[in-house]
Every structure is written in C-alpha cells, then in structure tokens.
Amino acid sequence: MNMLASYLTLAAVLFCIGLYGALTKRNAIIVLLSIELMLNAVNLNLVAFSKYGVQPSLTGQIFSLFTMAIAAAEAAVGVAILVAIYRARVTVNVDEFDELRR
C-alpha cells in the first residue's frame, strides 16, 4: 500500500465522520464544524495528490488555499445566520429551524 492510498483512506474516514456528525447532531455550531471537517478532508486529498499524483505540482496546494478561503467565508456567514436565527427563535437546534416549512 503506497502512501497516496493511505492519505486518501484517511481523508475518506475523516469525510465520513464529518458527514455523520453533520447528519446527526442537533447543535447548529457542531453541524458547521462538521462541514469544516469534511472540507478539510478534501484539502488533504488535494495536497496528497500535489505530492504523489501522476504529475506532482503546486496546483493542488493552491487549490487547497482557495478551498480554505471559501471555508472561512462559509463559516463566517454560517455563524452570522446562526446568531440572527438565535435572536428570533432563542434556540440553536437545527431541528427547530422550521420557518420555511410553515
């Protein structure tokens, strides 16, 4: 088993843990952090391919930097929406956010 397969397996495990957390946890902050974990797993894939891929180059690392920027924007907007909903509903549980269903 070469190193690339090990890195990809680790990323797959982290992605699945993050997916499980995002699907089952009720606290919206933990759901946001789980999504960050999934994005991190993807970044690990990009950086691993940048070293061990067919054509090693820095493009993978640059792509992972772009992903991190998007993840930061996502986290900021997510927390802002969370604070706004908390003001209106005084709860952070995702299964009580059902305004759009009414």
Next chain:
Amino acid sequence: MNFNIEWTGEFVAFFVLAVCAIVGAVMAFNFTKVVHMALSLAFTFVSLAGLYVVLDAEFVAFVQVLLYVGAVTILMIFGIMMTKHQDEGEEKSRPLLEVLSLVGCLCLLALLILAIRDANFPTEPAAALPTDNTREIGLQLFSRWAVPFELISVLLTVAFIGAIALAKREEDPK
C-alpha cells in the same frame, strides 16, 4: 493490496498524525459539552496541519493553523458564547435517524475504500516539488492564478460584509 508496510520515518509520522486526527474527530462527537467538541475538532485541525508538513506543504500547513485553529475555531467558540446551550447533555436520541446516517456513512466509506484499493496509483513521483514552496506558491498565485485570486478576494469581502449585515442587531422601528 499488500500489507508489507515499510516503517519509514514518513510512514511513522503519517500514522501518528492520522491516529491523532481520527481520535480528535471521533471524540468530538462523543463529548456532551459544545466547547469540548469545538476544542477536539481544533485538535484534529492541528493534526491535519502536521500531515501537510509531512506532505512537503509547509505554507498550506501554516495557513491551516492560522485559519482553522486561529480563526474558524475561535469564531465558533464566539458563536457558542453568544448563544445559550442550557439543554446540553439531555440530547434526545433519534435512533432511526442515527442508524440510517451511520449505515449511509459506512456504505460511503466502504465504497470509497474499495475505489481507492482498485485505483492504479503511480509508485514513484515523476518529479520532485520545488523545495521553496512558499515562494513558488506566491509566484504562481500572482501570475497563473491571478484572476481566481482576485475573485476569491472579492467573494471574501462580499461574504464578510454580508455576515456583518446579517448579524447586526436591527434597530427598533419608531
């Protein structure tokens, strides 16, 4: 797939950091307090930064520590502080949802691992990465990737202005 693992320095470093990352992620979903979960995930992010160093991506590792451990986790902790979590610990269990999610995630994991096992990966890297990768990333970011870089900066500005507008307390209408 053969399991003739040679215990090189890189593999030992990978193994230790991978165990740290997975333990941090799994423990995060076993804690009951939200702050403990956030700190446990911060531990996972630090381990991933260590993995980036093992992968010769020092600049990405530095950005990872700066952005995830320094910014995203702290932002989440501020989010925790600004909201109340009085009902933590008495999480009502939803067995059907949890079992279905577990089965789905395990199926996805099995699928991914099978795909990784069957793939043909190059055994030897064709060319080595440049050693001064921070300098090389800077050069490429401002020449070949200049347009995406500017788009990302515009997107970040828009997202942060939007976040401020969303989180701002609305004035009482008089």
